[in-house]
Amino acid sequence: MSSTSLLPEGFHDRLPPYADVAARLEARILGAAFAHGYERVDPPLAEFEAGLASRLKATRARDAVRFVDPVSQRTLAIRPDITAQVGRIVATRMAHHPRPVRLSYAGPVLKLRASELDPEREARQIGCELIGLDSVAAAQEIASLAVEALTAAGVENISIDFTLPDLVDILAAGPFPVSADQIEALKDRLDAKDAGAVAALAPPYLPLIEAAGPFEAAHDRLCAFDAGGALTSRLDGLWAIAQSLKGKVALTLDPTERHGFEYQSWIGFSIFAGGVRGEIGRGGSYTVMHESGAEEPAIGFSLYADAIVDSGLAPIERRRLFVPLGTDRALATGMRGEGWVTVAALDARDTPEAQLCTHVLMDGAPRALQT
Structure with missing residues (x-):
């Protein structure tokens, strides 16, 4: 095969019937979202790097492929994630729109580099964002919609793993103080379940490593750990969200999970399905930054079409x-x-x-x- 017919590492063609399967998957997910009032937006593939990097609180465009625009002579970035673009849209062109705003989207995203566990650099992202609220009711709607949309697309054996992204920040500012220069290291070691390192950094946080597993048992352990009540509102909200999904999907809780939740605020969740090695989606609450400096709460989810199609979860309908x-x-x-x-x-x-x-x-x- 000629080298000119090969694709760069991390890219691939999708052939029949799988390209059609992916298209049907996307249509059914977006159809379910539309039925709940989520209207579609279609941001461009690239935009100014500065705008893309600053729109969501606590996020950076570190995974973005950058290049200089020959027209404006400014640095552009190809989106590694569409959520930040939706944040830009609602903070600018839809700033006047009554809240909450319900939007859906689908499109390709491009990562600067891949990992050993996820070698693909190009992916198809489908999702929904609810801008203006990150309440328990909003989280219940978003999580339920993700499950309903996947079910409508033919995906079965769904499970959701919850996390509390700002857990360490809340505890460090309250009952279990941690110096500012050690917080990131503590988060990293908790995420890695490194009990020895956690014991050396901040021993009171050790019980958090054990507070992971099936949802109800893990929630009970977290409640027992939260003797001072610093997490009461979060734990009560998390319980209410889980109860709205009970009987529909399998539920687990890992309160120290951090990877991939860098810009999420009080709640995050990963979506899994039987037969797939990794997650097929992710969601949670976050903050949209306006140019005035104002902060706006939001919550949403993103689904990874490639993981679903490549695992054979989306049915092939060839008649x-x-x-x-x-x-x-x-x-x-x-x-x-x-x-x-x-x-x-x-x-x-x-x-x-x-x-x-x-x-x-x-x-x-x-x-x-x-x-």
Whole structure:
């Protein structure tokens, strides 16, 4: 194979029928979102780096591919995530819109570099953002919508793992003080479940490593740990959110999970499905920054279409009807009106097998091919 026909590392073509599967997955997720009032926005693939990096509190465009725009001579960034772009839209062009604003989106994102666990640099991101609220009711709507949208797309055996992204900050400012120069190291070691390092840095935080697992048991352990009540409002809210999902999905809790939740505020969650090694989505609360310096609460979720499609979770729906040469076109038109995909023979040598058809039109009716 010629080197000019190869793709860079971390990129790939999506061929039939999987490109169609991905398109149907996206349409069903966005359809479920639209039914709940989430209207679609479509931001550009690239924009000014400075605007992209500053729109969400506590985030940076460190994963963005950058280049100099030959027109403006300013640095542009190809988006590594669409959430920040939605934040820009609601803080500028939709700043006058009544709150909360419900928006959905879908599109490609590009990472500067990949990891060993996730070697792909290009991905398809689908999501919903609710801007103007990050209340328990808003979190319940967002989490329930993520589950409903995935179910509508044919994804089964869904589970959600909750976390509390600002947990250490709250505790460090209250009952368990930690010096400012040690907070990041403590968060990192808690995330890694490194009990030895946590004991050396801040022994009172050790119980947090054990407060992970099935939701109710983990929640009970966190409540017992929170003797001073610093986390009461968060734990009560988390319980209410979990109760709204009980019986629909499996629920777990890992209060010290940090990777990927750098800009989330009081709640975060990862979405998993049976048969997939990693997560298929992520969500949580965050803060949108306005140019005036004002901060606006928000909450949302993003789903990773590639992980879902590549794992075979989205069903392949290939029902193709072979239309023999000379068939009345009106008959084929009628079959398409009934939901069939018709593939017309263009010469006498064409066959249903060559066109990957599942049925053939015979005597005016579909007939299944023998397998």
